[in-house]
Amino acid sequence: MGTNQPVEKVYIDTNILVSYALGPNDDDYLRAKNVFDQAIRENHIIMVSNFMLTEALNTLRNVITEDKYQSLVHGVTQTALIAMADSVEFKKVVAEESMTSFSNVVDLMTKDAQHFKFEENTKYDGVIFQNFLALLSGLFGIFRVYRFRCDKCEQYNPCQTCKTSSSIAYKAINAPDLLHVQIAQTLGCTKFVTMDKGFGAIDGIVQIPITVLQ
Amino acid sequence: MSSLNCKLDSLVPQPSSFLQIMANFGQLIGNLLNDVYGKITKPLEQFSIGSMFIQTEEIQRQVLGGSFGTETFNSRLNLRAILGLSASFEDNPKAIEQLSGSVKRATNRKTNVTRLIRNMRDYDGY
Numbered sequence A: 001m002g003t004n005q006p007v008e009k010v011y012i013d014t015n016i017l018v019s020y021a022l023g024p025n026d027d028d029y030l031r032a033k034n035v036f037d038q039a040i041r042e043n044h045i046i047m048v049s050n051f052m053l054t055e056a057l058n059t060l061r062n063v064i065t066e067d068k069y070q071s072l073v074h075g076v077t078q079t080a081l082i083a084m085a086d087s088v089e090f091k092k093v094v095a096e097e098s099m100t101s102f103s104n105v106v107d108l109m110t111k112d113a114q115h116f117k118f119e120e121n122t123k124y125d126g127v128i129f130q131n132f133l134a135l136l137s138g139l140f141g142i143f144r145v146y147r148f149r150c151d152k153c154e155q156y157n158p159c160q161t162c163k164t165s166s167s168i169a170y171k172a173i174n175a176p177d178l179l180h181v182q183i184a185q186t187l188g189c190t191k192f193v194t195m196d197k198g199f200g201a202i203d204g205i206v207q208i209p210i211t212v213l214q
Numbered sequence B: 001m002s003s004l005n006c007k008l009d010s011l012v013p014q015p016s017s018f019l020q021i022m023a024n025f026g027q028l029i030g031n032l033l034n035d036v037y038g039k040i041t042k043p044l045e046q047f048s049i050g051s052m053f054i055q056t057e058e059i060q061r062q063v064l065g066g067s068f069g070t071e072t073f074n075s076r077l078n079l080r081a082i083l084g085l086s087a088s089f090e091d092n093p094k095a096i097e098q099l100s101g102s103v104k105r106a107t108n109r110k111t112n113v114t115r116l117i118r119n120m121r122d123y124d125g126y
Helices: A014-025 A029-042 A050-070 A078-086 A088-111 A127-137 A175-186 A197-202 B003-011 B015-047 B049-068 B070-082 B113-124
Strands: A009-012 A045-048 A116-118 A142-147 A166-171 A191-194 A210-212
Touching: A009 A014, A009 A029, A009 A175, A014 A029, A014 A050, A014 A088, A014 A191, A014 B113, A029 A045, A050 A088, A050 A175, A050 B113, A088 A116, A088 B070, A116 B070, A127 A175, A175 A191, A175 A197, A197 A210, B049 B070
Parallel strands: A009 A045, A009 A191, A045 A116, A191 A210
Antiparallel strands: A142 A166
């Protein structure tokens, strides 16, 4: 890489950061790792937005809650779950573990000036939401059919009452997705990288090139 | 009350006037002491603990901020302050590698964060 070549400023989606920090426990860890390896190899700057960090904290809280749920024995009753959800101790454990993890991530990123850059008093144009609306008006997502699946044992089972086995849902790029893209553009990023295939629908429509990791 | 009475009141010292004199005297002494105290302590102010703390932080900002670049250093410092992380930190270009799997203890099971975030964006959080 020549020294005069402009530095690539890459905006990473939240899924890439959290997957990388979670390590091999995440299904997509290796794909996420490639982004960071490339940043090291080619001296990319990874732009970190406050919105992405906010979402990362929320994701870690979800990950840890899910982990606690999955660690329960099978056959756990609703009453037992409600008691757990209402307990101060459970809330404290999830809050502390997620905050420790999140702080650890931020601690490391803020120490690395060569690879990470953070927002500094960024001004956002209110017109961005108008642009979202215009963009969404011209797009239509897809319908997807999902088989009913138990969140606990992850087995697919039809409803015992009505015997229906699946549900239908409308899936499309939505407000938070577009907000990430708009932030990336405002921060002057040259590329938006995500592991979410849904972003493929707007690649070429928005200004910033979108890379969906396969 | 006649006008004569009024004049006499102003000429003859009243108990309230005595108190007023004492109060003025007290204020005078107070001002004098403040002035003396200020003259003694002002040259020492730069050595006070609070001031030294501010100076240390400023030096730290200049030294560490220099290696990060002032703008980016401030944004990092603000972010760390929100999370209660130490204001004293050094540039570490290897941190990006250390980030890999740094919070693996958060879960003992296989996760799919991309799917989780998709669900959050679609249903839960918005």
